[in-house]
Amino acid sequence: MTSRSVRLVMFVPVVVTLLTAAAVGAAIVVQDHRETARMARADEVAEAFLSDVGMFRGDVARVIARAREAEPAELRRVLASAVADPPELGEPPAGAERSETYASATATARTFLAPYRRLDRQLRRADVALTFVGAAREALETRATDYVGFGPIGDSAAVRTRLVPAFVEARDDFADVRVPKGQRALAATVREALQYVIDRAGALADSIEVGRSYSFSYTQEFTAAADAVDDYATTVEGDLAEALNAVTASG
Incomplete structure (x- = not known):
């Protein structure tokens, strides 16, 4: 084997290694991009839910404030009507487990109806x-x-x-x-x-x-x-x- 052949044989594994490393790096970048996109989507879902909850709370508060002086039985009927269709967070989207905003929305979903149940x-x-x-x-x-x-x-x-x-x-x-x-x-x-x-x-x-x-x-x-x-x-x-x-x- 000539010296040129030896150099070629030695060079080929190096090239293959570099190409493999480059491919893995590209896969990591793609995966990271996908995870970021999923987390962003989970954030959007959570933010929309939290916004809906805020509007829901305000609407119910105004309805109850207007009827506050009613007899308890009547006010209870008003409350039941006001909270009949609360916002729902739904099933968690992909990436939700990495979203702090979605975690906050999940906690809110568990507790935001509690004041209305207590009032009832x-x-x-x-x-x-x-x-x-x-x-x-x-x-x-x-x-x-x-x-x-x-x-x-x-x-x-x-x-x-x-x-x-x-x-x-x-x-x-x-x-x-x-x-x-x-x-x-x-x-x-x-x-x-x-x-x-x-x-x-x-x-x-x-x-x-x-x-x-x-x-x-x-x-x-x-x-x-x-x-x-x-x-x-x-x-x-x-x-x-x-x-x-x-x-x-x-x-």
């Missing part, structure tokens, strides 16, 4: 609770003087035919109202305050009929019951206001 729960609770509160307050507004007047009572008939039936009716009407979850003790407090008057009024009528002096006051019982009802109402209204604010703040 609070409205459902308030619908029952505030009806209960209204009924309790109405029952506790019953006054003995509306039926027997002020001052000494000399006729037991007025007590038995007007005063007692009025408080019995107030007690029974309140008993027909749905008691909110966890508020059986409060309901019992209201009923017991009404029953206290019924029992004492019966004793008063008995005393009148035998000519014995008798008097009673129910201020303490009614005040304690009314304060407990007010405390419960304040809690319910506060929780509802907080849930409403969380939704309307986006408007």
Whole structure:
């Protein structure tokens, strides 16, 4: 083999190696370009979703703000209609696993409906609770003087035919109202305050009929019951206001 042949044999592997290296480099560049394009597409999908969520939040906030003073049941219907068609992120496109924007969109997709679900729960609770509160307050507004007047009572008939039936009716009407979850003790407090008057009024009528002096006051019982009802109402209204604010703040 001549020296020229030796040089040629040695040169050929080098050329092949260089060509192979160049081909691998080109493949890496193409692959990197594809990954970049996929990630850009995932970013676009995520950004479009996040934009839709922002618009959705604003639209819902304005609707709820306009209806804020409605009764809980009506406001709940308004909310259900407003959030009936929320944005959806859909299946992740290729490249999503490398996109920070898509990761943010995924996190948003999991949580952005939470304030509306919370508001729905609070409205459902308030619908029952505030009806209960209204009924309790109405029952506790019953006054003995509306039926027997002020001052000494000399006729037991007025007590038995007007005063007692009025408080019995107030007690029974309140008993027909749905008691909110966890508020059986409060309901019992209201009923017991009404029953206290019924029992004492019966004793008063008995005393009148035998000519014995008798008097009673129910201020303490009614005040304690009314304060407990007010405390419960304040809690319910506060929780509802907080849930409403969380939704309307986006408007």
